[in-house]
Amino acid sequence: MTTEIESPLSEGVTTRDRVTIRFAGDSGDGMQLTGTQFTRTTAVYGNDLATLPDYPAEIRAPTGSLPGVSGFQLSFSSNDIHTPGDNPDALVAMNPAALKTNLRDLIPGGLLVVDDGEFNSTNLRKAGYENNPLEDGSLSSYRLLRIDITKNNADALDGLDLGAKERFRSRNFYALGLVLWLFSRPMDTVVRWATEKFGRNPVVLEANLRALRAGNAFGETSELVHERYEVPPADVEPGIYRHISGNEATALGFVTASHLAGLPLFYASYPITPASDVLHELASFKRFGVKTMQAEDEISAVCAAIGASYAGQMALTGTSGPGLALKSEGLNLAVMAELPLVILNVQRAGPSTGMPTKTEQADLLQAMYGRNGDSPVAIIAPSTPGDCFWMAIEAFRIALKYMVPVIILSDGYLANGSQPWSIPKLAEIPPVLWRQADHETVSHAYERDPDTLARAWAIPGQAGFEHRVGGLEKSYETGDINYEPGNHHKMTLTRAERVARIADDVPDIEVVGPQEGDLLLLGWGGTYGSITSAGERARAEGKSVASAHIRHLNPFPSNLGEVLSRYDKVMIPELNNGQLSVLIRSQFLVDAIPFNKIAGQPFKITEILGKIDEILGLAGPYEFEF
Template structure:
């Protein structure tokens, strides 16, 4: 009765590599593998004992390794620095479940990554902003309570129009809450959680294998638009592991940044050159202090739209507020259109998710479709702004079900932006959804839809 039907040669090769420096451990593992194989070959068990044959996974060819979300995110941050040809400063304060990203990045000094464990969350965020001001890529990280402390400093990054990556490894809350349990309860905090009208692009990773690319994408947006970017992950993703296809970095597009302008000489012309924004991205030139001929003022007080001088002018403040919103909205022009992961592009039911609910929604929708339920799955990566076609796509479904590990935050944002009826499916137990929970909600929604017909 074979419980393990794979060729032993690759397993033996892996054991030899893994324990090459520990001969006794290597020998013990080899004997255990051989003993298990012999037992399966000689044991006389009933053929009625259930057996499950697991076929090859539907994965593209390539070299794979197991990776956690935290490690993949750290590698993505380091790779973003390489693609941008900029040094990285990762400034953080220890907090569960965000700390592993700091631990991993501390090993990557040879890749141009500097790490700074600050005395508190505010100092960590301000240090990252200082790095960006100096021409490096500033990255800061925390969980919900720490992000709350960083809020004023994040507003400073918005006001100064500097790139900053803010990683939020979400956990159960509020306050200290459930440090070792997972939730998706910081979406409101990322989109709305600052004083005044202070919009920020928000992107969310869907699993450990997605964290590498999401870090690069967040950095690309931050440098192109000269803005802070929120990158949302959570405790489940940070600690979970999955297969990751080792990427060919030669296939990644370099990350461009807005170069400093030529020094015009005249004082007023210098100010205007420093604050002249790109017509498409609204990103200003990146001018580190000490750039010859481009000395300029920068700070948290409201500034003149064109010169950067302190301004209390009413019309100017209106214009600056509109600029900040236009900058975030312009990100949508560079996003791919939202796609449907499985199911029809219009129909009776769409199940819309974000973040770590991806896998469980996939299985639930797959199971529902096998039972004849006409359901579709849509998983969102960008949460602010949304892809330009999302509103039209969602309007093609009679019902929209949104499972999320909070009390309905994405559902609220979708209603706000698109004025569509959204049905939340919420869970805040500190544990991920089960496939059966989402499948039951899909069946209930489909049953109501059929009754209405």
């Protein structure tokens, strides 16, 4: 449904232009749901926003323990914002462990809402508190709001046919109702969602709705709550908007690409965090002709996709870093057989299993070089959750036109993060073009287009194009097996040149800020928000700082070298140990300054600002405060 946004201001509330909230609780407390529902309401309300879910890899770590804490942060604003905020203005802590792990991020004087009822001796011990922090004065620098959510919630559910355990589960709705009231948001979006979600289970629905309303009413009637806030809608480009996460946008982009190309989509994937949601989404798109396969392993997934590509369809596989490692050999087969293939890598913290639920962008060099032989592939990276939609389409545009594998480097931050997204008009998106072999233009399946160097895509079912492909080196002329030295040399250069020519289609990189000056911040992927915001703030402080963000990593935009030359210094903030830096230094001989954070968390704007001041000589060496 579509909601019209009207002037929201009402009396008796403090108006703020930006608020950052974090919900934190045990991983069984439903904090992701609370955060997501608050976000949806806020998006529909008309704020610009950005979110950062942060949850443990364990589905249910021991209840009340520190590793079991799950968090969801969102920042919403009346202005255009790029990040989920550095430090929350308000923290909702559902138990002592959540308080302990999150309190250090809350701003001084911030609003702290706790479930008083959960601060019992057992939970305090599990969280490692010797004294109850609610009682010992240690929270005096915050605006502490102690509410026995557990008891109030249970009271609200009195008379329902539910056990104590089930009642306890509605606490997150109680908290949600309270926070909606605190930030002057209506409940109707949540009520509609819950009615759909729990409609088949009337008792649970009733419990959740009662809890929601009770929390809301508590805010309104309790003498405890003295302050309310309002963040008016943002002044954004007119249009129809929706709320979208990176993984949702990615899946929608793929099905849209299939529509634009007029070819069926085949997606093979092995479940892996944080990419699995793309499989779940695409599996529900069967009515659009999408076929999905949950493969027996990562290798099978890439190979099944290659089979679909050979069959003439839009072949896609998705994974995260450890899976990309397993797909290397298959990917190389697609390079050698010159087949179009898209590989989505939703990066997570590595190496090895690493930190599955934490974000990182440390697979760039794996994507670039992680195969045997000289094996170039195209690499692109979305910069925001909404951009995942466009880069999914872009990946297929490149793959089908140049008959190459394309790796999309998304990441956990983009995948699970969300933002309001201006819904594109399908009719305005250019078609995705591909060229099937036909007897009028080519005589065999290895004849190349002189412009793109792409071979003809001859598919089974086409009479007269019966041919054999494989992983062995082939003759440049015929595609038959060929081990001659000159031919291998020529084929290797051809594979490289074909990828290099993709640059003809890559738009120039755009600079935000001064077109020349002291410092350029150069980034790629999910760090767009932090880097852009840091550039904006630095300029607001009068510094000569620009920012530019790379969406095409191989090949780079043609003007990149020229752009780099216009700044005295280039700083490359990355959530890895310096991977784009390696590529930029080697390709452009630029003495780029790496700024690397490898913490499983996105950059805070202040961190980048600290490094900027160091580079500009305005402050000493920057050190992270983890």
